[in-house]
Amino acid sequence: MKHFTMLFAFIFTLGFAVPVMAQDMPTVAIVDILALQNDSKAAKDIKKQVEAINKKYESEFKGKEKSLQDAEKELAKAKENLPEAEFVEKAKEFQKKVIKANQDMQKRQRELDAAVGEALNELRGEIVKVVGELASEKEYGLVLPRQSVFYFEKTLNITDEVMKRLDANVKTIKIDAK
Numbered sequence: 001m002k003h004f005t006m007l008f009a010f011i012f013t014l015g016f017a018v019p020v021m022a023q024d025m026p027t028v029a030i031v032d033i034l035a036l037q038n039d040s041k042a043a044k045d046i047k048k049q050v051e052a053i054n055k056k057y058e059s060e061f062k063g064k065e066k067s068l069q070d071a072e073k074e075l076a077k078a079k080e081n082l083p084e085a086e087f088v089e090k091a092k093e094f095q096k097k098v099i100k101a102n103q104d105m106q107k108r109q110r111e112l113d114a115a116v117g118e119a120l121n122e123l124r125g126e127i128v129k130v131v132g133e134l135a136s137e138k139e140y141g142l143v144l145p146r147q148s149v150f151y152f153e154k155t156l157n158i159t160d161e162v163m164k165r166l167d168a169n170v171k172t173i174k175i176d177a178k
Contacts, residue, residue, distance in 0.1 A: 026141020029134075030152050032159040033145045036127050037120070040163060045172040046119050050112070053177050057108055064101050071097065115177040122173050130165045134158060 037043050075094055079087050135143050138158075146159070 027139060028156055029138070029140040029143045029158045030146050030149055030156045031131055031143055031162055032147075032157070033124075033127065034147060035159055036163060036166060037123060040123070040127075040170070041167045042123050042126070042170045042173045046116065046123065046175060049119075049175045050116055053112055053175065057105070057112070061101075061105055068094075068098055068101060112175075112177045115175045119173045119175045123170070126170045126173075127162070127166060130162050130169065131158075134162060134165065 071094055075087075075090055078090065082090070131143055134140070140158075143158070146157070
């Protein structure tokens with residue numbers, strides 16, 4: 001009788017476990033976020049804008065650097081003809097100009113970094129939007145980033161479809177740098 005009770009309990013428990021195991025698992029998809037952030041049209045446009053802005057900054061900085069070098073040469077020549085107090089004053093003014101030029105360059109770089117960060121956040125938002133739309137259409141219950149998954153079947157990868165839609169929706173994201 002004791003064995004019969006244990007067998008009945010086992011079968012009874014198994015009867016509840018099978019339906020739980022048989023429940024539908026969510027449809028899973030994988031998306032390569034890094035590929036989208038590097039290879040989409042908008043990402044490439046962001047990189048192109050950054051390169052152009054950096055070239056502009058570099059050109060401006062070279063001009064300021066040349067001007068400062070010329071001022072330094074003039075100061076060195078004037079050292080012999082100026083009283084020491086006047087030379088010290090001019091040297092201090094020159095140092096202030098050098099410090100100001102460096103501060104200006106650093107400020108512009110911080111502003112550019114912030115503007116690029118905003119553009120990349122906007123791109124991420126667009127990626128999330130496209131993935132969400134695709135997940136709704138295809139009834140994916142779970143979409144995981146490729147970087148979080150060690151192994152998956154290639155058929156689960158929706159990166160190409162997301163890339164097509166992202167490129168169709170967003171070709172450029174303007175970097176608002178001064």
